[in-house]
Amino acid sequence: MRKIFFLGIGFSALVAGYLLSCTNTTTTQATQEHIPDRVSYNFDIRPILSDKCLTCHGPDANKRQAGLRLDDPESAFSALKEHPSAHAIVAGEPQLSEVFLRISTKDTAKMMPPPASNLKLSSHEIALIEKWIKQGAKYEKHWAFVAPKKPALPEVKKEDWPKNEIDYFVLQKQEQKGFSPNEEADKERLLKRLSLDLVGLPPTLDLQERFLADNSPKAYEKVVDELLKKPAYGEKMAVYWLDLARYADSHGYQDDGYRTQWPWRDWVIHALNTNMPYDQFVTWQLAGDLLPNRDNEALYKQQLLATGFNRNHKITEEGGVIPEEYRIGYVTDRNDLFGKAFLGMTLECAHCHDHKYDPFSQKEYYQLFAFFNSVKEVGIESVIGGPETYAKKPLMEISNDDVKNILKFINKPDTNRLIVSVMSDLDTMRKTHILRRGAYDAPGEEVQPDAPAFILPFNKSYPKNRLGLAKWLVDRQNPLTARVFVNQVWQEFFGKGIVKTSGDFGMQGELPTHPELLDWLAVDFMEHGWNIKRLVKQMVMSATYRQSAVVTPDKLASDPDNIYLARAPRYRIHAEFVRDVVLSSSGLLVPTIGGPSVKPYQPPGLWEGATSGRGLLSMYVQDHGASLYRRGMYTLIKRTVPPPAMTIFDASNRDLCEVKRLKTNTPLQALVMMNDPTVLEASRVLAAKLLQEKSTAEDKITKAFRLIVSRRPGKKEVTILSSYYEKELKKITKQSAEKLLAVGEYPIPAQVDKVQLAALMRIVNTIYNLEETITKS
Structure with a gap:
């Protein structure tokens, strides 16, 4: 009788078949109705293997059991090393496939995954594999590692609903x-959503009035185009990129000194x-110093400044550290950033060993590492001191003449030296070694710069430096770059990506x-010159x-996570836009673009x-004057003590690359909106402006509501707020009014009635504390 063996344990096919017939027939029958007609390896089987099997039978050779890889068909179909007469998988024959026999048995001595692993396949998963x-x-190559092709638009029944190509795919699903x-959102809510998404600010009353009055078929598109042209668009879109690039105003670590990367x-x-194409946007940041434009001073200085992207990482200034340990840490940071930000891959998992789930070896990790390993930097350059330590070598100095004639977009407010950390390589490349167990002082085999071939082989015509890596990244055949970016942009407008794990496109x-x-969006994006504004417009113009x-x-019961996008x-x-809504609606916002970061109100002693x-x-040392009223993106970020109000609203502290923020809902957020000096000051300032207008109390409340919530309040809402205002007028005394109004530095108009001001301030603050105020809906 033929024996079947798996992982060193043998048992007869006859007994196995008997066990199978006793234990699995009803399970398979019970789940058959849920099994697709054609089972997909990528979408049905690979996720099961990744969750339950690949830790022991995956890419990591050091942790692999029985010499078996289930993610590799050559290994899975081959005879088992220890028992050549047995096979893990026999195509077409589940009863001869050790994988199926072992996942379906009830014998705990033979069961896979082993009971001790606390992993178990469901009956549905077993039926899928069968x-x-x-x-x-x-087998299929992982979907994300196959270059996208532009599919045809699917057919749909509700043909009058789609407004552009996006809608066909959504409606089909x-x-x-x-x-x-x-149905389409009403004009007021739609305008608020659009304005918050494109410029991070509530729509002005003028824009509200114009949009509501425009009944032409192009009314919505005209507003889209108008907002895309505003300078505030670049500020809004930059916030997510600052998270990704781990931008901050301090070096990090213990001393956490000031830096000038702004x-x-x-x-x-x-x-x-200016709508720089994404391929150029990325190339300049990765390798602007290597582009062949040094004779063109204006262009070269912009390209060099762009490489500050790769110098935003934490840098130590502490004495007593081991310089090489920290230098290796800086290179590691760049390498991991490259993987997460541009490839959507968890490359850091291969820092110490082969990746356990994706086909990415430790050797390939250090081959990629080699591209970033020749920067003219040291682990520690100096101790904390004067302006020369605000940036670390390699650096560029930006003169007043540069700002006047070349780098005109830089908002340099003084005549002090301005230096920025940028990229520049050594004349001779540093040798790169695989670091055993990831330790900086345990070099192993020497490796040369190369990109992971399982994604896309590195073109021999590309230089083996960061410029070549950038060319590889934006190669039209690279399966990840366009997909990852399109997904990140989708996440900005729909709350989550088409791939929910926007930093992990792996298994x-x-x-x-x-x-x-x-895939359609990714290919279309590349076909149209990597045009970011066009991509954004496509998304917001869709039904x-x-x-x-x-x-x-x-819908809530059947699709609680809105996977099928049957609602907005x-x-x-x-966090930054919470602040922006408050400042903008109150009239306090100073709309200056760029410049050094500012220090607004903050609890003392932090x-x-x-x-x-x-x-x-x-x-x-808190700033004063106009600096108190800048947009949230300009608030100074000290990494070891980030701005508390921002942190409470889930802002990044910018320690590492972050492509997706958490979204929490805590009582502390309500406390910020009720007590933060900026919110209280904005309430006072807006109330004072309204009191100086010749209008009724109801008109003032209605206008405040429109400025803050971006819609007209209902009759009941006006009645409630008006009643509250009348009660506050009777309750507040001159003494209590003085106390309420003593917040913020913006002056109180001399002629205003302070009791009325305090009462109306309470109403405005209540409107700021509505959930709808800081919610995109």
Whole structure:
């Protein structure tokens, strides 16, 4: 009798078949109705293997058991090393496939995964694997590692609904699942959503009036175009890129000294406003110093400044550190950033060993590492001190003449030296070694610069430097670059990406909810010159984007996560834009673009309680005047003590690359809106402006509501707020009014009645504290 063995344990096919017939027949029958007609390796089988099997039978050779790789068909179909008469998978024959026999048995001595692993396949997963083997066990390359092709637009029943190509893919999925899309949002809510998404600010009253009065077919598109042209567009879009690029105003670590990387931030805003193509935008930041334009001083200085992107990482200034350990840390940071930001890959998992889930070896990690390993830098350059330590070598100095004639987009407010950390390589490349267990002092085999071939082989015509890596990255055949960026932009407008795990397109990441749509967008983006504004306009012009956010009980029950996009998303806006809404609606906002970061109101003692006591950032010295009213993106970020109000609203502290922020809902957020000096001051200032207008109390309340919430209040809302105002007028005394109004530095008009001002301030503050105020819906 033929024996079947798996992982060193043998048992007869007859007994196995008997066990199978006793234990699995009813399970398979029970789940058969849920199994697709054609089982896909990419979308049905690979996720199971990734979750339950690849830790022991995946790419990591050091952790592999029994010499078996289940992610590699050559290994899976081959005879088992220890028992050549047995095979893990026999195409078409589940009963002869050790994988199926072991996952379906009830014998705990033979069961896979082993019970001790606390992993277990469900009956549905077992049935999927059984049917996949019956259908020939066809392996497929991971979907994200195959260059996207532009699919044809799908056919839909509701042909009058789509407004552009995006909608066909979305509607097809809805119709397959029995959903129908929401109606379009009303004009007021749609305008607020659009304005927050494109410029990060609520729409002005003038824009509200114009849009509401315009009944032409192009009314919405005209507003889209108008907002895309505003300088505030570049500021809004830059915020997510600053998270990704880990931009901050301090070096990090214990001393956490001041740094001057803000000119790079000015460049990002400028590049986005001028609609620099994404391939160029990326290339300049990765390798602007290597581009062949040194004879063109104006162009070269912009390209060099762009490389500040790769110098935003934390840098130590502490004495007693081991320089090489920290230098290796800086290179590691750049390498991991490259993987997460541009490839959507968790490359850092291969820093110490082969990746456990993706086909990425430790050797390939250090081959990529080699591109970033020749920067003219040291682990520690100096101790905390004067302006020369605000940037670390290699650096560029930006003169007043540069700002006047070349780098005109830089907002340089004084005549002090301005220096920025940028990229520049040594004349001779540093040798790069595989670091055993990732230790800086344990060099192993020497490696040469190369990109992971499983993504795309490195073109021999490309130079083996960062410029060549940038060319490889934006190669039209690279399967990841366009997909990853399109997904990040989608996330900005819909709350989550088509691939929910926007930083992980690998085998442990989520599958795309609309894979054909993702591929169509990626290819279309490349076909149209990597045009970012065009991509943004496509998304916001779609019927999918314009839907109402109203959710019916049946949709909430059947699709609570809105996977099928049968309604618009509803979520709180980012921390920076919470501040921007408050400042803009009150009239306090200073709309200056760019320049050094500012220090607005902050609770006392935070920096002083967490500092080495050295440098410009050892004590918090609050700014005054116009600096108090800048947009949230310009608030100074000290990495060890980030701005508390921003942190409470889930802003990044910019330690590492972050492509997706958390979204939490905590009581602390409500406390900020009720007590933060900026919110209270804005309430006072707006109330004072309204009191100086010749209008009724109801008119003032209505105007405040429109400025803040961006819609006309209902009759009941006006009645409630008016009643509250009358009660406050009777309750507030001159003494209590003085106390209420004593917040913020903006002056109180001399002629205003302070009791009336305090009462109206309470009403305005109440409107600021409505959930709707800081919610995109």
